[in-house]
Amino acid sequence: MNTEQYERMGQGLGFVAALDQSGGSTPGALKRYGIEPDSYSGDDEMFDLVHAYRTRIITSSAFSGDKILAAILFEQTMNRDIDGIDVPDFLWHVKGVVPILKVDKGLAEAADGARVMKPMPELDALLEHALSKHVFGTKMRSFVQAANEAGIDAVLDQQFEVGRRILDAGLVPILEPEVDIKASDKAEAEALVTEGILSRLGSLPQGQRVMLKLTIPSDPDLYADLVAHPSVLRVVALSGGYSRDEANRLLAQNHGVIASFSRALTEGLRVDQSDAQFDATLAASIGSIYEASIT
Template sequence: MQEAFNVDRRGDAVSDPTQHETERMRSGRGFIAALDQSGGSTPKALKLYGIDESQYSGDTEMFDLIHQMRTRIITSSAFGGDRILAAILFQQTLDRDIEGTPSATYLWERKGIVPFLKIDQGLADATNGVQLMKPISGLDDMLEHAVAKGVFGTKERSVIGAADATGIAAVVDQQFELAHQVLAHGLVPILEPEITISIPDKAEAESLLLDAILERLGDVPEDRRVMLKLSLPSTPNEYRRLITHPKVLRVVALSGGYSRDEADELLAQNTGLIASFSRALTEGLTVDQSDAEFDATLDASIQAIYDASVER
């Protein structure tokens, strides 16, 4: 399947790559691989991979190891554009090479996978039941750099920990303000107002979030589109109005702490919603696996997430 996909892409080489990527994100069958663990989440990701903190010293060694892990995933024969539409990268991954090729270029030209960049730089302390994003230093320079590297879009995460109307409105306002800055650079933003799955009023928070997003979508220019990355909803098809909204290119779901099997089961209940999983994607992968074992484990994970993501 991958070889045929690449032939199709080469045949379309004369067209605008951005237009090709846009159509792929709008109507392609598959899901988004989230490979964007940052400094705070990298130690946990490495530990799940079988590398304890005692095995490295300092950030440089840590980021070298996580890049080796990501490279192993991306170069695997299981990781291809036949089932994966896009991948979200951490800034350090964007600025590194994979097999001698810049990471974003490798993804698109070698795998047919659309590159996105995580741009948020951590969360502020909780207020009104939510955590807004910390100010992003040098954002315009970062976005210009992303464009130069061939990135198609960005991803920005904040967290909702309670069904607080004031807090949720603040999260959505901040998400859309940042989205407009991203759109001004010709990139497609993925807004990620994550709702913590363990809160008792999750369903109420989802309803408040839906209403707030629908209200702000009217501010998106007619010739622009945004994407949304949301926690799997308590009520199936809760976000259907967002999925079908003319200003929304695609709505994707994060696994949010569910196991891969749980996340796949919940995802499959939502028509038109596709996955953007991180931990659930890499579940079961370890550094000491042989290449054959690694590829087989990754292939099974990708196939399960793909099956849950395709149109039902």
């Protein structure tokens, strides 16, 4: 494991850029960027377009390790290059940004108010490949839709089970049991998720640490015990559909929690902007998210 990356993720000032839209969410990401679905045909062309978009973000003068600690990548992005350099190596050696890989394969159907992750039969091979690409850690998302103990237990049991496999492989996992911001009992669900995580952290191997990616809580500083826990390297928050301004406002109320925003990060970026306009828009976004992350 890269000690410099480990210390940066644990102690550095900044936030995590989530650039990991996969097949299902890519059309929406491109549409917000100004590329309509009828302007391309087939997955290959779609993924070429989104890679060009991500490359524009990563190579922007606004995107650097000064304010961004890490970037979460889709598997296909990990396997591509920027200027002839593998994307994970470009992030770390050119930009000073730690590379992290999304490893889940999407969500199963809802049961007990939650959606666990689909099976990942090729996980071990993917983790081995990620190590060969000099990736530091992983991210995997589940979805909690209600304060249902059975559903939350299923989500957390799976997250920790897979998380231990990732630790055994030599990578640092980000566990992401997202709570739906539209849930009528959002605060109750977040409290159950927090309690469930705290009760499971003791099951981790001695000296091993995970990261957590959680919904910005309805009750500020709900995650204080997680932030302080010796088995937690970092707690990051997802924007979850909030606008950037709202996500920043809410995040700033949670001390020690940093952003891991996707849609909120890229809000306002358009394919028809000049490079100067694009860089200025991205710089303003990064600056505001950074400020909310250092409270």
